Amino acid sequence: MTQTDQRDAQASIEAGVARSRAGFATRLRGLLGGSPDADAWEEVEETLISADMGAELAVGVVARARARRDVIPEMAVRYELLELFAHRDAVPWPRKPAPGVPAVVLVVGVNGTGKTTTIGKLAHRFASRGARVLLAAGDTFRAAAIDQLRIWAQRVDVPLVAHAANADPSAVVYDAMDAAVARGTDVVIVDTAGRLHTKSNLMEELSKIRRTIAKRIPEAQPEVLFVLDATTGQNGLTQARAFHESAGLTGIALTKLDSTARGGVAFSIEQALGIPVLFVGVGERMEDLLDFRPDDFVAALFG
Amino acid sequence: MFDALSDRLRDALGKLTGRGRITEADVEVAMREVRLALLEADVNYRVVKDFVARVRERAIGAEILANVNAGQMVIKIVGDELTAVLGAGDRTFRLTGSPAVVMLVGLQGSGKTTSAAKLARHVVRLGRQPMLVAADPYRPAAVDQLRTLGKGLEIPVWSSPPGTAVLDIARAGIAEAKRIGRDVLILDTAGRLTVDETLMEEIRVLGGALQPSETLLVVDAMVGQESVTVAEAFREAVSITGLILTKVDGDARGGAALSISAVSGVPVKFLGTGERTDALEPFHADRLAGRILGMGDVLTLVERAQETFDEKQSEQLAQKLRKNAFTLDDFLEQMQQLKKMGPLGSIMEMIPGMGGAAKQAQQAVDRGDLTRVEAIIRSMTRHERQEPAVLNASRRRRIARGSGTSLPEVNRLIKQFGEMQRMMRQFSGGGRMPAIPGLRRR
Numbered sequence: 001m002t003q004t005d006q007r008d009a010q011a012s013i014e015a016g017v018a019r020s021r022a023g024f025a026t027r028l029r030g031l032l033g034g035s036p037d038a039d040a041w042e043e044v045e046e047t048l049i050s051a052d053m054g055a056e057l058a059v060g061v062v063a064r065a066r067a068r069r070d071v072i073p074e075m076a077v078r079y080e081l082l083e084l085f086a087h088r089d090a091v092p093w094p095r096k097p098a099p100g101v102p103a104v105v106l107v108v109g110v111n112g113t114g115k116t117t118t119i120g121k122l123a124h125r126f127a128s129r130g131a132r133v134l135l136a137a138g139d140t141f142r143a144a145a146i147d148q149l150r151i152w153a154q155r156v157d158v159p160l161v162a163h164a165a166n167a168d169p170s171a172v173v174y175d176a177m178d179a180a181v182a183r184g185t186d187v188v189i190v191d192t193a194g195r196l197h198t199k200s201n202l203m204e205e206l207s208k209i210r211r212t213i214a215k216r217i218p219e220a221q222p223e224v225l226f227v228l229d230a231t232t233g234q235n236g237l238t239q240a241r242a243f244h245e246s247a248g249l250t251g252i253a254l255t256k257l258d259s260t261a262r263g264g265v266a267f268s269i270e271q272a273l274g275i276p277v278l279f280v281g282v283g284e285r286m287e288d289l290l291d292f293r294p295d296d297f298v299a300a301l302f303g
Numbered sequence: 304m305f306d307a308l309s310d311r312l313r314d315a316l317g318k319l320t321g322r323g324r325i326t327e328a329d330v331e332v333a334m335r336e337v338r339l340a341l342l343e344a345d346v347n348y349r350v351v352k353d354f355v356a357r358v359r360e361r362a363i364g365a366e367i368l369a370n371v372n373a374g375q376m377v378i379k380i381v382g383d384e385l386t387a388v389l390g391a392g393d394r395t396f397r398l399t400g401s402p403a404v405v406m407l408v409g410l411q412g413s414g415k416t417t418s419a420a421k422l423a424r425h426v427v428r429l430g431r432q433p434m435l436v437a438a439d440p441y442r443p444a445a446v447d448q449l450r451t452l453g454k455g456l457e458i459p460v461w462s463s464p465p466g467t468a469v470l471d472i473a474r475a476g477i478a479e480a481k482r483i484g485r486d487v488l489i490l491d492t493a494g495r496l497t498v499d500e501t502l503m504e505e506i507r508v509l510g511g512a513l514q515p516s517e518t519l520l521v522v523d524a525m526v527g528q529e530s531v532t533v534a535e536a537f538r539e540a541v542s543i544t545g546l547i548l549t550k551v552d553g554d555a556r557g558g559a560a561l562s563i564s565a566v567s568g569v570p571v572k573f574l575g576t577g578e579r580t581d582a583l584e585p586f587h588a589d590r591l592a593g594r595i596l597g598m599g600d601v602l603t604l605v606e607r608a609q610e611t612f613d614e615k616q617s618e619q620l621a622q623k624l625r626k627n628a629f630t631l632d633d634f635l636e637q638m639q640q641l642k643k644m645g646p647l648g649s650i651m652e653m654i655p656g657m658g659g660a661a662k663q664a665q666q667a668v669d670r671g672d673l674t675r676v677e678a679i680i681r682s683m684t685r686h687e688r689q690e691p692a693v694l695n696a697s698r699r700r701r702i703a704r705g706s707g708t709s710l711p712e713v714n715r716l717i718k719q720f721g722e723m724q725r726m727m728r729q730f731s732g733g734g735r736m737p738a739i740p741g742l743r744r745r
Contacts, residue, residue, distance in 0.1 A: 046348050052527035055342040111550065111578075112412025112523065141578075143451035147444035165451075196553040229412060233345030233527025235555035256411065259496045260536075261529045284441075 024051070024262070025302050032074040041066055044077065051301065052233050053264035057084070057271065078298055084267045085294040088276055093251060094187060094223040102134075102180040103187045104213055104220045108206060108247055109227035110239055111194030114255040116145065118227050118281055119189050120152030121289035127158055131186040136176030137162035138169040138209065141193040149191050156286060159183070169193070169205065170212040177216035197242030206247045223250045226275070230256045230263035240269045249273070254292065255281035262301065330362045333377060346558035347531045350565040358384055388561060390588030392570035394545065398431060399516045402480045402488045404473075406513065407547070408506055408537055409521035411494030414549035416445060418521050418575055419491040420452035421583035422547075425573075426487050427458070434485035436476035437462040438469050438509075439493035449491055456580060459485065469493075469505055470512055477513075490515070497536030510541035519572065521547045522559050530559035531566045538567055545572035548586070552576045631688040634720055635680045675708055679716050682706035691717055 028047050031040045041062055048058035061084070065076040094103040105122065107115050119135065127133045135153050137160060139145035146162050153160035161176040173190055180188045192209065195202035213222050226249045228236055243249055254263045257280045266277050277292045334355050341351045361380045398405070405422065407415045419435055426433040435453050437460060439445040446462045453460035461476040473490060480488050492509070495502035510518060520534060520543045537543055548560050551574045560571050571586040680688065682705035687694055694702075694717060703710045 049342060049348050050528045052345075052529070055339050110525070110553070112414060114412060142448070144444040144447035147447045148442070151443035196550065198552070198554050229523075229525075231410065231523070231527060231529050231533070232525050233555070233558065234343050235345070235525045235553065236527075238554060239525075256496070258498070259410070259529070260498060260532050261527070265527065 025300075028077075028302055029074065032072075032077060036073055048264065051262035051264035052236075054234050054237075054268050057268055074302065078302065081267065081298045081301070082294055084271045085276075093278060095221050096186075097217075097219045097221050100184070101217060101219045102177075102185045104177075104217070104222040105187060105189045106192065106206075106209065106213070106222050106224045106247065107190060107227060108192050108224060108243055108249075109194060110196055111142075113194065113227045113229040113232075114281060115139075115194060115227045116148050116152065116191055117284070118225075118253050118255060118279070118289065119149065119191050120156060121281065121286050122189055122225075122279075123152065123156045123158050124286040125289060126187050126189075127156055132184065133158040134176060134180050134183065134185040134188045135160045136172055136188060136190040138172050138176075139191045139193040140165055140167045140169050140172065145191070145193065170208050173209050173212045174216055177213060177220075181217065197239045203242060203246040206243070210247060224248055225250070225278070226252045228252055228254055228263075228266070228269075230254050230266075230280075231259060231261040232263075232265055234265060234268070236265035237268045237272060240273055240275065244273055244275065249275045251276055251278040253277075253279040253281060253289075258282040258288070266297075327363055330359055330377070333362075334359050337381065341558065341561075344556035344558040345525075345527045345530070345562075347528055347562035347566065350531070350562045354384060354388070354561075354565070385561070386589050388565045389571065391564055391568045392545075394570045394572055394586065394588075396572055396585075397516045397544070398426070398429075398487055400514075402434070402477060402486045403431075403517075404477070404488045404490060404513050404515040405517045405519065406490040406492065406506075406510065406515040406541070407519050407521055408492050408541060408543075409494060410496065410523075410533060411442075413494065413521045413523045413526075414547075414575055415439075415494060415521045416448050416452070416491050417578070417580075418519075418547050418549060418573075418583070419449065419489050420456060420458075420580045421575065422519075422573070423453070423458045423489050424456055424580050425583055426489070427456075431487045432485045433458055433487040433489055434476070434480045434483075435460045436473060436488055436490045438472050438476075438490050440465060440467065440469065440472070441493045445491075445493070452580065459483065470509055473509060473513055497533055503536070503540045506537075507540040517544050518542060519545050519547050520563075520569070521549060522563065524548050524550045524557040524559060525553060525555040526559045530562045534563040534567050534569065538569070543567070543569050545570050547571075547573045547575060547583075549575035552582070631680050631683065631691055631720060635677060675706070675712060676716055678706040679703075679708055679713055691720060 024047070028044065031044050031047070036044070044065075045058050045062045048061060049055055053061070061077065061080045065073065065080045068076040068079075070076075071079065094105050096103050107119055107122075109115050116139070123133045123135060133156075135149060135158060137146045137149045139149070140163060143165075146165060150160055150162065159179075161172065161179050163172045163175070169192065176188055176190065179185070190209070190213075192206065193202075195206075197203065210222065210224075213220055224243075224247045226240055226243050228240070232239070240249065240252070252266065252269065252275055254266055254277050257263055263280075269275060270277060277297075280290050280292050280297075282288045282290060337358065338351055338355050341354065342348060346354070358377075358380055361384075362377050397403075405426075407419050407422070409415050416439075423433040423435055435449055435458055437446040437449045439449075440463075450460050450462070461472075461479050463472040463475055467475075469492070473488075476488055476490070480486070490509075490513075492506060493502070495506070497503065518541050520537050522530060522534070526533070534543070534546075546560065546563060546569055548557060548571050551557065563569055564571065571588075574584045574586055576582045576584055679702060682702045683694075687698065687702075699713045699717075700710060703713045706713075
């Protein structure tokens, strides 16, 4: 695509999303205007469910919002939704362990959520703020995954450590840690193969990668970023739980929010596990990774 | 994948079991549970509403026979409705035209490229000659991914230089297929957002020009409430002939299949059940509805076993069983056959009442237990494999060292083999099919 095509494409996506969101928001506002009756409240519940919030959570939010007398119904629902997000401390992410020690970001998730693309965007984000970034091609399984990451490394202009296809990912990680220390890298971002959280051997492999990082750089406090596709339904919570158990998640990136999906499962995950959603992916360009702000996210539901 | 849904439905409907007649109040309680279960399974909320209304209407109706167990009656109605919804439409996989064109479309990350390779393999099994066409010029390395998969399957992959328009890629692919005598063209298109009007227009043009004999929408089983919106948007651009539901080997409950079938009437044609290129299964509505209700899916199991097990080998095995000459070599061969059948878990899930055991067994396979068993047997001498009775303590220690395992593991295997031999004797003695040791029925 040429540059103009790309701008056109971007504009067409934004228009499409705006239309889809407008319909949703109009419905929600319409229902909550004035004093909603029982049917209207039930429809609010369904609208939240249609955003993939999950039936149980939606029922709870609506029940609590209905009971509130201090604010108008729309604000009551907004406040109750905001309550579901973990309280965030203003710490830098990734944490910088100590002078001379690189920060490590391990990126995990099921197949097809957009891990490699998110890594490209993260690399751009850190590099454009002056950090020396190194990428590690830990997805040695999927055909051409290494090539995909290499293309991103070239685009963002950061070095890449890669082995041949089907190599042991832990070996790649080990070499990447060595390279990072030798080069005085600030942030190492490690790609991993997508894996279904039900495959215990593959989940064990993640724990091993973590151990490898700890062995090579004991002071490293790796950040583990869970990449979640916003179109995912209630299975997202099950996924997050399993990945948290084997890899110890410290943050979530919610991708493909430029689609019609609203990513409501993020509410369930923060609520259940207290792992903050940190980033949202909203496009294919390297700038299309934004900070997640709960207020904006909830406000977006209301247009 | 549908495990939790079936459990939940059984719980809900179990409350109705054991009574002579269904009251309206009973149905209300059950329907509330059915509603929640379906919503949690990511079935679209509008579909849930309709579905529950239909089941309720039929359950409280006159068709309820006084002598039938009320719970069974409701389970049957839910099952019928599930089958009706999932079974809508024609599930024939059509390959017409020369070459026949099969186009895959879907969102990013739904599994199109992997599915394209699996489908190519399926087409080979049907006795046709497929060619893969990489029509994704956008995602970095998408073409390489398809090339690698095609190489593994020894199926040609057509691609064009970067910058080529997608329709030109497809047309050149068709010309090439004709030239090299390939009669099925599988077109892997780029993942796209339904709100991206430029890219949606691209497949509209592609579909209009090529008139594919199959246009399959690839849908991730983990997709939530948006499944219906997504399917409808794709249907507006191209005429979708079926769905491939992917990542079914996870534990997502796959409400997307039910939702899309209910709203669009587009039938599910294939299930993607693993990362390997042979992990593609045809879809059967009645079987899946049965699986949702926890009735197992024995038919699929039987079919898969028939395909995998070599008849000649089976005959030889039967001979050995009759002669009582089953050795550790045969044991090893059996295990390799079992591995060929695919993920053990997905086999046992199909057997009624084995959902839980399936998970455990799959974990054993994942942990590499089967590999260890192989190592142990391969560390034995020929004589030892033929006559395990000679395995004394010193031989066993040698085997443990040689195979990189431990003495208890070797002991356990030899004991298991003894049990299996005993079981085989019963079997060959004309008895009933024995239970697999270590797997209790619920």
